[in-house]
Amino acid sequence: MAELGVVLDEKRRLKKGAWSAEEDQKLTAYIKRHGIWNWSRMAEPAGLRRSGKSCRLRWMNYLRPNLRHGNFTKEEVETIIKLHEFLGNKWSAIASKLDGRTDNEVKNYWNTRLKKQFKGKSMQKPRKSEAARVCDSVDANHESSSQEEAGSSTPTSTPVQLSNLGDFTGNQTSSPENFGSLSSNQAIGVLGDKGNSFDNNLCSSYVDDEVQSYLWAQNFSVEDAHMVQDVGALFMDSTATVLYPGWPLEMASSASLEDFAVNLWEN
DNA sequence: AAATACTACAACCGCGCTTTA
């Protein structure tokens, strides 16, 4: 191979691995001249021995105009935390709320910086399987382990908000009863594909008032509708509270996410 | 100074959804 870490797909003679400055220039110049019309067919006329996928990824994550690279601001960190709490590993959805950031960048940031902050720290109560948790309504278990651990609880979601969600998505009827009738798959969908990973436990965190109000203040576009359709399941637990990992339990009820994000960002 | 461990991030892979023929 000509360059370290760069290999050729022997069957199709396609190059893989890190992009050179020359390749970047070729792709950028081609797109500027012809626009994006078909990723898999653009590579050859652009003078690149790359798969369409590879071209698209390079463009979307690196070459595209108006992208921002480098450190995340504390506001961005805060946004990521909040949205991840709400949406789970929906990186593209999260990234769409951050100006000039890509899903890949957000995902990398989460996996390398934020995830470890949560790792090993119990967010709150031990939970049943996701499916069981989502299907259950409030029950006696809430009072037992959760409040002992969390030290407080914050009643949250209201029918009004649930109704808004239903109206907003346009494909989900809006009563709390209907949310309760979601299948476990539907409910878990928003939490991630596998349903049992650390991330999924994390992202299924209960949503408190602060997070909700933040989210309602967001400007969700029509394209976002698909990802919010299952969100009702997250509101099923009305005794929700959020513990910010690494923070003392006694902070549970008083610390704002902003405090947490600032702390995280500064350290 | 060298070896090792850790971190950050670019890029690839596989899967599922949508569009097209």
Next chain:
DNA sequence: ATAAAGCGCGGTTGTAGTATT
């Protein structure tokens, strides 16, 4: 109606750079 192609997403891997021993 359906198979194929294209696209986008999330998970994972590979590697360069940095810190630590």
